[in-house]
Every structure is written in structure tokens, then in C-alpha cells.
Amino acid sequence: MAGSSRVGQKSRDSFARARLVFPDGTSRVTIDRDSVPVYIERGLGSYLFDIDGRRFLDLNCNFTTLIHGHAFGPVVEALTHQLQRGSCFANPTESEIELAELLCGRIPQVDRVRFVNSGTEAVLFAIKAARAFTGRSKIAKLEGAYHGAYDWGEVSLMATPDNWGDPATPKSTAVYRGMPASVLDEVLVLRFNDVEGARRSLALHARSLAAVLLDPMPSRGGLIAPKPGFIAAVQEAARDKGFLVIADEVLNLRQGFQGASARYGVVPDLVTMGKIIGGGLPIGAVGGREDVMKVFDASAGRPLLPQGGTFSANPLSMTAGLVAMRYLDHAAFAHLELLGNFVRDGIGRVISTRGAPLCVTGAASLFRIHPMAQIPNDYREAHPTAAAMALMKQLTRFFAENGIILPQGAAASISTPMTHVDAELIVDVFAAFLDSHQDTVDATEVRT
CATH class of the missing domain: 3.40.640.10 (Type I PLP-dependent aspartate aminotransferase-like (Major domain))
Structure with a gap:
């Protein structure tokens, strides 16, 4: 998936149809889109498949709903x-x-x-x-x-x-x-x-x-x-x-x-x-x-x-x-906790190693990356500048180009079918983003 376009042609065609029947081409204001949303054909386990045949690791899980992934x-x-x-x-x-x-x-x-x-x-x-x-x-x-x-x-x-x-x-x-x-x-x-x-x-x-x-x-x-x-x-x-x-x-x-x-x-x-x-x-x-x-x-x-x-x-x-x-028994929650800790700790280590002005919050099977160096205490401290929001949009886009759906400005979630390999992929893609966007990250005014 690396280097591929985030949105395929079939999604673009579907969005053109949707704009004729929905006020802004979508049925929910919460739908993430980079100009055009990705249209999904099916989901299986921790992965989604779009109508252009591409596969994505799903960290949205329909806004944290699908704790067992798709088609459980x-x-x-x-x-x-x-x-x-x-x-x-x-x-x-x-x-x-x-x-x-x-x-x-x-x-x-x-x-x-x-x-x-x-x-x-x-x-x-x-x-x-x-x-x-x-x-x-x-x-x-x-x-x-x-x-x-x-x-x-x-x-x-x-x-x-x-x-x-x-x-x-x-x-x-x-x-x-x-x-x-x-x-x-x-x-x-x-x-x-x-x-x-x-x-x-x-x-x-x-x-x-x-x-x-x-x-x-x-x-x-x-x-x-x-x-x-x-x-x-x-x-x-x-x-x-x-x-x-x-x-x-x-x-x-x-x-x-x-x-x-x-x-x-x-x-x-x-x-x-x-x-x-x-x-x-x-x-x-x-x-x-x-x-x-x-x-x-x-x-x-x-x-x-x-x-x-x-x-x-x-x-x-x-x-x-x-x-x-x-x-969702005790074993399932232990699995989710283990993977969540691995992802948050891994992202935290990458941030520390690169000296990037970012941080990660969350608990259990949830995490969120913030465009600021210090963990915020509340909504006001977490509120990003325009430049910081643009940086996070680049992060979401980079993840999509590398086969991962990462929610923008919301919680990302782990599901029970995810594996240690999936968790490693999340951390590796984040590291690759910092390596390829280091100048942009360093130049971003990250605090309000």
C-alpha cells in the first residue's frame, strides 16, 4: 500500500453519485474524507476492503463499536x-x-x-x-x-x-x-x-x-x-x-x-x-x-x-x-489491554527517540495521537492550532496510504482479532511518518 493513492477511482465515482442525493455527498458528518471518502465493500476481522479492492487495517471500528472486528x-x-x-x-x-x-x-x-x-x-x-x-x-x-x-x-x-x-x-x-x-x-x-x-x-x-x-x-x-x-x-x-x-x-x-x-x-x-x-x-x-x-x-x-x-x-x-x-471475557480484555499498551508505548518510544513534539493518550484498547509535546489535561489544552490540525491530516493520509485507517481527531481502537503483527505495523507506520515528515513536524506550531 505504501505510496498508493488514498482514494480509488470507484470511490470517486460513488462519491459523484452521492453528491446528487446527500447535502454534502455523505450521510454522516462524522465520515472522514480526504476530499473524497473511501467506500467500503466488506470487512473481515480487523481489516476493511474498499470497493477498489484495497485492504486497510481498521482502527476506526465504526467509531469504536466493533470490538470484535468485522463479520465476527x-x-x-x-x-x-x-x-x-x-x-x-x-x-x-x-x-x-x-x-x-x-x-x-x-x-x-x-x-x-x-x-x-x-x-x-x-x-x-x-x-x-x-x-x-x-x-x-x-x-x-x-x-x-x-x-x-x-x-x-x-x-x-x-x-x-x-x-x-x-x-x-x-x-x-x-x-x-x-x-x-x-x-x-x-x-x-x-x-x-x-x-x-x-x-x-x-x-x-x-x-x-x-x-x-x-x-x-x-x-x-x-x-x-x-x-x-x-x-x-x-x-x-x-x-x-x-x-x-x-x-x-x-x-x-x-x-x-x-x-x-x-x-x-x-x-x-x-x-x-x-x-x-x-x-x-x-x-x-x-x-x-x-x-x-x-x-x-x-x-x-x-x-x-x-x-x-x-x-x-x-x-x-x-x-x-x-x-x-x-x-468479551477476561481473556479478551487482557488481549486488548496488551495490544493497546504495546501500541501506546511503541508510539511513545518513537516520539521520544525522534524528539518529536507529539504525544499519545488513551487506555486499554484506545489511543489518540496529539500534535503537542506535553500530554494535555483537558479539552482546551488538547485543542490544536490550524497548523497542528493540518499536520494531523497529513498523518491520517499517510496511514491510509500505508494501509491503515486512523481516525482524525478521535479515538483509535484495537479489536480482538488484531494481532501483535498488526500492532507492530501501527508503530512502524507512525515511525515512517516521522522519518518522512520530520521537517514538517518540527516546524508545526503545536500549542494553542
Whole structure:
């Protein structure tokens, strides 16, 4: 793949067709493209094959969803069997009970579960559940953290130096034109790892807060490890003032057998899940303390929080998720941890040896390369300059030219079918990039 064009002719032809039916030629704003996106024909294991017949090691895994890679045999077999029996029903099925039993038995603080159709829906209903339980409307969230497409979860997702406000009191910023000012007024923005700032802001707004929405390691915010003092400060404020802690583990549940909260000492009241629990199919889930989850209870009439969905708990997602999660045993997570450590350590050694002004963050099966010499503490410190963004685009392009799909500005992920050879390839390609782009890297203004 070295030296080849990133995009083949068939992808170019497909994109020309797509531009006639989609507003910008794509169906999702999250699709990476270097002018033209790469169109995929199929995936197998840790590799993707595009419509031009080229093979790529996939570090996107559909935005960290495919923890077992593509076309995972046990999931394919189970789905084939279920499709022959039906794809969706208005009635419940035993498969939803089995997946719920697995999650409740594995994830701490998850006593009860409700299934939805996406991570966005999971966050949406978790926020609503916190409001219904506390009778309050306001939420707190981390600057730069992604929580899906619910208005309140999107506040300050794309804050910039031009609008993010004072370091001590971050400003609530809109993510799209026309976002209601009332939404901005109902969201308190915190800086990740700012212990004193969190204590001060949470105490000031405590009486109106329903919950703090906390991603233990925000991917879009930099994939930065939380400081124990920060986690403790947030949880102490919540317990003292009566608002809830919502752990958004839609992405980070893959950080361990029991998820990311257990890894970092978060004791949430509600947990949002998605991605890996669906085995490659659309899914979301809200779980939490039994007393909090009672807001969904309709056994005695209208619940405090009505929740439904035509495709919620559909048997295809339940079946795929159950099989995928059963295969995510302790051995699978140990394998992922080993490969993740190898990649992060390898990239770190290459950076150190070359003296490059870059760094790498992440944990478990996740990593992210930053165009700055020091590991950032939060979204603001991780926010790149225009020159740094251009450098990262060159990095992504170089990886693609060498047969690896590396997400730009997001978490890269390891999957269970990946091998030590795959991990070595990632490190070797990164080293080759630095060797061939040393002048560009050194000349880049890497800090905001």
C-alpha cells in the first residue's frame, strides 16, 4: 500500500453519485474524507476492503463499536438464525432479558436496564431520568465532551478559543445555529480535571442541578485520563447536594470487563451504554440504581418518565449484543489491554527517540495521537492550532496510504482479532511518518 493513492477511482465515482442525493455527498458528518471518502465493500476481522479492492487495517471500528472486528463469526451465525425467526416484534423476547441480565451482573451500579436505539437516545433518557428523579432541570457537563445529538448534551461540544470564555468559568456555547438560548442557560460547563473549578461551580449551581454528565475519559475531549481528585470532587458534590452522576460509557465501556467507571473509581447513579453492547447493530441502554430507574416504571399507570421506541430491544440487536458481550471475557480484555499498551508505548518510544513534539493518550484498547509535546489535561489544552490540525491530516493520509485507517481527531481502537503483527505495523507506520515528515513536524506550531 505504501505510496498508493488514498482514494480509488470507484470511490470517486460513488462519491459523484452521492453528491446528487446527500447535502454534502455523505450521510454522516462524522465520515472522514480526504476530499473524497473511501467506500467500503466488506470487512473481515480487523481489516476493511474498499470497493477498489484495497485492504486497510481498521482502527476506526465504526467509531469504536466493533470490538470484535468485522463479520465476527459467532454474531453472524446467531443473527442468521434470528433473522429466519423474525427481525422485530411489538412483544418482548427472551433475548432482551438475557442481555439485561448480563449487563446487570457485570456492570457495577447497574441494577435495572432500559434499552433504546443509540447512544444519543441513551444519554437523552438518562438526562430525562435524572430530571424526573430530582425534579430539577439543569445539568452539568464537560467542555468538549461528546454525548450524542441531544441539545443539552451538545452544549460546548465544539467550543473554540474565540467563544469558550474565561478559564475559571467556561461559557456555554451553541453547537449549531439556532440552538435555543434556554438550552445554554440550563447547562453548566465544567473543565475536565479542574478540581477547584468543579467544586466551585457545582456548589454555586447545586440547587438547580439534576445531574452531572461525566464521561470518564472523553474521546473528543482528548482521550485524557481523569485525575482521581477530579472524580472525587464531582462525586462529593453530587452526594452532598442531591444531584445525580451520569457516567456516559457509550464509548468507554470497552475499557474493561466492568467498564470505565470501575477503572477510574466513578460510582454513578446512572450509566449510559451503547456501541459494543450491540455486537455491531444499533443499540443504546440506560442502566442504574433501582430507585432511580423506577422513573421508567409503568406497572401502576403512567410512569414519571415514559420511554418507548419501535426498535428498542429488537431481537436482532439483543441477539448480536448478547453474543458479542459473552465473548468479551477476561481473556479478551487482557488481549486488548496488551495490544493497546504495546501500541501506546511503541508510539511513545518513537516520539521520544525522534524528539518529536507529539504525544499519545488513551487506555486499554484506545489511543489518540496529539500534535503537542506535553500530554494535555483537558479539552482546551488538547485543542490544536490550524497548523497542528493540518499536520494531523497529513498523518491520517499517510496511514491510509500505508494501509491503515486512523481516525482524525478521535479515538483509535484495537479489536480482538488484531494481532501483535498488526500492532507492530501501527508503530512502524507512525515511525515512517516521522522519518518522512520530520521537517514538517518540527516546524508545526503545536500549542494553542
